[in-house]
Amino acid sequence: MAAVRDDLTLLRTMLRSRIVEPARLAALVGMTEAEAAAALERLTAEGLVVRTGAEALLPPPQRPTIEHAREALQGEVARLQEVIAVLDELPSRLRERQAERDGGLDMRMPMIGGPSAIVDAWWWLVEQPRPVDAFVVLPESSALLEIAEEAGGRAPSDGSVVRYLLGRDSVDAAVRETAAALRAQGAELRETDRLPGWMAGEGPERTVFPTNWGIGRPLMVRTLVDAVAAQSVRSLFDEHWRRARPLGLEPDDWEPVLRLLELGLDDATVAERLGVSERTVRRRVEDAMHALGATNRYTLGRAWAARR
Numbered sequence: 001m002a003a004v005r006d007d008l009t010l011l012r013t014m015l016r017s018r019i020v021e022p023a024r025l026a027a028l029v030g031m032t033e034a035e036a037a038a039a040l041e042r043l044t045a046e047g048l049v050v051r052t053g054a055e056a057l058l059p060p061p062q063r064p065t066i067e068h069a070r071e072a073l074q075g076e077v078a079r080l081q082e083v084i085a086v087l088d089e090l091p092s093r094l095r096e097r098q099a100e101r102d103g104g105l106d107m108r109m110p111m112i113g114g115p116s117a118i119v120d121a122w123w124w125l126v127e128q129p130r131p132v133d134a135f136v137v138l139p140e141s142s143a144l145l146e147i148a149e150e151a152g153g154r155a156p157s158d159g160s161v162v163r164y165l166l167g168r169d170s171v172d173a174a175v176r177e178t179a180a181a182l183r184a185q186g187a188e189l190r191e192t193d194r195l196p197g198w199m200a201g202e203g204p205e206r207t208v209f210p211t212n213w214g215i216g217r218p219l220m221v222r223t224l225v226d227a228v229a230a231q232s233v234r235s236l237f238d239e240h241w242r243r244a245r246p247l248g249l250e251p252d253d254w255e256p257v258l259r260l261l262e263l264g265l266d267d268a269t270v271a272e273r274l275g276v277s278e279r280t281v282r283r284r285v286e287d288a289m290h291a292l293g294a295t296n297r298y299t300l301g302r303a304w305a306a307r308r
Contacts, residue, residue: 131159
């Protein structure tokens with residue numbers, strides 16, 4: 001932990017003073033020259049300092065945040081592509097399985113279409129004479145109002161687990177009011193600003209997915225009872241659920257700072273955008289490091305990307 005504190009102290013001093021010589025840094029922060037040199041080596045190994053011969057340079061502090069946000073997004077796209085690949089293979093796989101079982105009967109995935117397709121699909125999942133374990137992603141949160149209206153106040157069976165993941169940008173006062181009523185019935189609701197598109201599932205085998213991915217409110221969806229497909233879709237949902245915030249929870253003061261740094265802005269521009277001082281920006285970055293368990297801006301970028 002002492003080494004971590006030394007690294008963070010040294011990095012703060014370097015960012016503020018732009019001094020990179022170990023002897024001068026040691027005098028500024030109260031370390032020995034050897035301690036400062038060791039900390040500088042660790043920061044170099046983490047990519048926060050670039051060494052060119054005897055010279056050390058500081059890359060723009062927002063660059064690691066951008067790079068790791070891009071890595072996280074690419075990872076998310078790769079996971080979604082894996083799910084899509086599994087689902088695309090299902091028709092032929094199911095036909096082969098059924099042919100082996102009873103001589104060639106084609107096994108189909110029923111479709112639900114129309115303006116209320118996603119609401120109808122939701123009820124196909126949850127209207128069961130038993131407790132359910134259901135989830136749904138609603139990029140367009142207005143669909144939550146239709147689900148609640150059609151439920152007419154009916155609550156799921158005792159012991160049910162029902163999770164709604166909403167797109168943050170589409171949450172308004174009406175959605176929050178409906179969410180409060182659903183929460184009173186035992187449902188869990190979270191919001192996030194990055195979703196893969198609409199999808200839903202229930203239990204270990206039942207799932208519903210769109211014919212075209214990435215659409216907030218598809219007009220045509222497929223229903224399927226298959227453990228492989230259900231596990232793939234549920235895994236993708238669980239990843240987004242883990243990163244999401246409980247609906248209605250106010251964001252931390254440091255979140256707007258990280259969102260702007262993620263765009264490639266420097267501290268001065270972030271301060272101007274938010275109407276605060278650069279010192280406040282740096283303090284909120286430090287608060288974010290503490291909250292996300294990061295030791296410097298490099299690891300903060302990774303932690304923020306993982307949370308997002």
